[in-house]
Amino acid sequence: MKRLILILWLMSTVIILYAQEAKVEEATKPGCNPKACGPHDTKKQEAAVISTLREDLKAIDRKWLLKNKEKDSYQSISSKIEKGGNDGESLIKLIMGAEILDASLRFRYTHRMVVVFSYEGSNAQKVQTLKKHIALLESVITSI
Amino acid sequence: MMFLVLTGTGLMSVLSSYSTNVILIHVISGLLFLLIVLFHLRNNIRMLLRSLKSKGALVALVPLSLISMFWSATESHLADWYFSLKRDQPIVKFDPLAFEVYDKSSLNSQKITVEFLAGKHFWYPQVSVWLEDEFSNFLQTIFVSHSTAKGVFYGDRTKDNFRQHDREKPWVPSRSVRRVDALPYWSHRRGIQQADGLYAPSRDVPIVDAISGATPSGHFQLHFDRDSLRKFKLLVEVNVAFDENAYYSEFDFPDDTSYHSGAGLMGQPSLVYHADIDLGHPTKYYLAKLQGHGHHSGSDGRLYQDLQTITTATEIFDRILIHVQD
Secondary structure, X not given: OHHHHHXXXXXXXXXXXXXXXXXXXXXXXXXXXXXXXXXXXXXXXXXXXXXXXXXXXXXXXXXXXXXXXXXXXXXXXXXXHOOOOOHHHHHHHHHHHHHHHHHHHHHHOOOOOOOOOXXXXXXXXXXXXXXXXXXXXXXXXXXX | OHHHHHHHHHHHHHHOOOOHHHXXXXXXXXHHHHHHHHHHHXXXXXXXXHHHHOHHHHHHHHHHXXXXXXXXXXXXXXXXXXXXXXXXXXXXXXXXXXXXXXXXXXXXXXXXXXXXXXOOOOOOOEEEEEEEEOOOOEEEEEEEEHHHHHOOEEOOOOOOOHHHHHHHXXXXXXXEEOOOOOOHHHHHHHOOOOOOOOOOOOOOOOOOOOOEEOOOOOOEXXXXXXXXXXXXXXXXXXXXXXXXXXXXXXOOOOOOOOOOOOOOOOOOOOEEEEEEEEOOOOOOEEEOEEEEEOOOOOOOOOOEOOOOOOOHHHHOEEEEEEEEOO
């Protein structure tokens, strides 16, 4: 038993010392290795604004499914607006989802859908337009 | 053998410089010793209980009580003595050749050294270092990196090419741009407004060479003279371009034209670190603490203390250590 403990003690000490040395060596290397350092892989998650817009759009999609008593050809857009390969792709999916909802509402409530949205400019501008579009869709569905 | 190791490493940790290896051996040996004691107790519990009932146990308790009384009376003094030995030792010693050095001190003067250890997300950062008095009044700028000091940024650097650009032609401007967001907190604290209404130094009114220096490319040290001030604040503002995250990306701040134009504008905002220095105190080493961040596009000089949206920018530096020489 004593031998076993002695061996375990020696092994753990050697392993931890080796790891510690490697860590110190990494921290004290001369300057930052350009291959290892730098602002790469900094954006690990989807843009928060895109995630929020998706949730908003899903919420009004649910509302419209509840209120749409006519049982017309409208189908939920939830599956169509899932996360894309990148944020740009996700944004396009969201815009398309908003357009589908828009068309469904415009078909029956033309008089309430007084604004036409045009998605032009940078991604940030498209996000801004989509926010306004979702706000209009929500206000129309709420008022029905 | 365990006793020998524990005694040896214990003495080494008190009498010599701090060493993570010695402390580790000491801790591991201590834990294993504890394990052996527990194992021993489990195997001999009956014998122990029997002996506790005998008179011999009472005799053994007397020296134990005396030792514990002595320990409780002297523990705080021992701890004070130990920390007085360790107080002025840096935790890790680095090879001085591993650092770029910006020496803004004069010969034969008492110096203050600010040591920046590059972190995982360090990439040619814009840095400013300045002093404020204990009431947070701006005193003087100690150091500003070149691009900010001279108002020269490079329009050709983009999110997609900046790494290659920085390796091949880092300081060759082909189309300079007026950049306002690099170090907004410092530039507003400094309070010198340019002709175009911005606070960042411009090409026409640059910061003098005595204060500016090349943009750091790795660990670096900054030396400057000790002032007559006894108490002051040392502040550091740092910013790296193209470090976008979920909250600072091309999808955010659509109405902010400054954020969406120029070079290297998209990304997390500048971070501000500070340390309260008291030259009357025996402490010679101070660690700068993260205090907040600047405006994402440099539109104002406020310090934003909510750091929930800041992610990798906190890893531009592993640490900022300030050393005050006697």
